[in-house]
Amino acid sequence: MTDGPRSTREIYDSASPKWARNEKLLLSDFTARPYVLEQLEPLSDRRVLDLGCGEGFVARQIKAAGAASVLGIDLSEGMIDEARAEEKRNPQGIEYRQGDATDLQGLSEAAFDRVAAVFLFNYVASDVMTEVIRSVRSWLAPGGRFVFTVPHPSLPFMRGEEPPFFFRRDGAGYFSARDKTLEGSIWRRDGVTVPVRCVHKPLEVYFEALGNAGWTCMPKVMELRVQPEHIDLDRDFFEPLLDQPLHLLFSVEKQE
Numbered sequence: 001m002t003d004g005p006r007s008t009r010e011i012y013d014s015a016s017p018k019w020a021r022n023e024k025l026l027l028s029d030f031t032a033r034p035y036v037l038e039q040l041e042p043l044s045d046r047r048v049l050d051l052g053c054g055e056g057f058v059a060r061q062i063k064a065a066g067a068a069s070v071l072g073i074d075l076s077e078g079m080i081d082e083a084r085a086e087e088k089r090n091p092q093g094i095e096y097r098q099g100d101a102t103d104l105q106g107l108s109e110a111a112f113d114r115v116a117a118v119f120l121f122n123y124v125a126s127d128v129m130t131e132v133i134r135s136v137r138s139w140l141a142p143g144g145r146f147v148f149t150v151p152h153p154s155l156p157f158m159r160g161e162e163p164p165f166f167f168r169r170d171g172a173g174y175f176s177a178r179d180k181t182l183e184g185s186i187w188r189r190d191g192v193t194v195p196v197r198c199v200h201k202p203l204e205v206y207f208e209a210l211g212n213a214g215w216t217c218m219p220k221v222m223e224l225r226v227q228p229e230h231i232d233l234d235r236d237f238f239e240p241l242l243d244q245p246l247h248l249l250f251s252v253e254k255q256e
């Protein structure tokens with residue numbers, strides 16, 4: 001885990017009520033998560049692991065899309081409590097466990113057809129990420145797929161500390177900031193801010209990690225951004241980010 005003024009667990013334990021939602025609310029609910037779901041398809045009858053599942057916003061959509069099973073794992077007890085409370089209110093048969101994705105025991109090889117990690121790797125250093133990516137490969141069945149998103153590594157270097165999304169780089173440079181923790185904020189559409197953090201990794205690090213962890217095929221990479229439909233929906237909220245790289249999505253298949 002990456003040490004900061006507050007641990008990741010503390011940040012999410014205290015912010016968990018702000019994350020709890022059943023409809024799109026955060027900036028990235030519009031600009032990132034729909035693309036993750038798209039890249040995980042087809043989900044029908046698939047066994048899915050959601051690493052760093054938070055309060056289950058994505059896990060619930062995966063299950064609703066027809067997944068046979070969904071296991072959500074998150075470091076934060078507060079986030080898992082929120083996820084379980086929603087599962088109790090509206091049962092979908094999703095299993096949630098509190099656990100550290102960097103040190104998971106007891107998952108079987110080839111137990112999943114899909115693994116998602118939505119904004120998990122911005123909480124760990126490069127070498128730790130490589131080991132998680134290696135484990136994910138072993139947990140996937142042949143033909144399975146891993147989809148993950150991270151903040152776009154260029155964003156902190158292109159953007160000041162302005163709503164509705166930023167990371168503070170505190171004078172660091174793109175390469176020298178490798179594995180440094182950049183604190184930031186992301187906005188909800190109702191104006192509420194949510195604290196986020198990014199253990200910065202230059203672009204090449206993701207490719208190195210996939211290669212070093214034994215992935216052999218080319219990942220699909222998407223640079224996620226504000227789209228015209230976002231501007232149509234809420235110009236005031238999305239326009240400050242127009243034409244800027246917000247998030248990176250990687251989708252990679254485990255070959256048969």
Ligand SMILES: C[S@@+](CC[C@H](N)C(=O)[O-])C[C@H]1O[C@@H](n2cnc3c(N)ncnc32)[C@H](O)[C@@H]1O
Binds near residue numbers: 055079
């Ligand atoms: C930005 S939130 C995203 C939550 C969820 N994936 C979503 O898209 O709504 C990041 C989540 O990663 C979790 N997390 C951070 N480090 C983790 C780790 N080492 N193991 C498991 N979860 C972790 C945090 O507790 C938090 O819930």
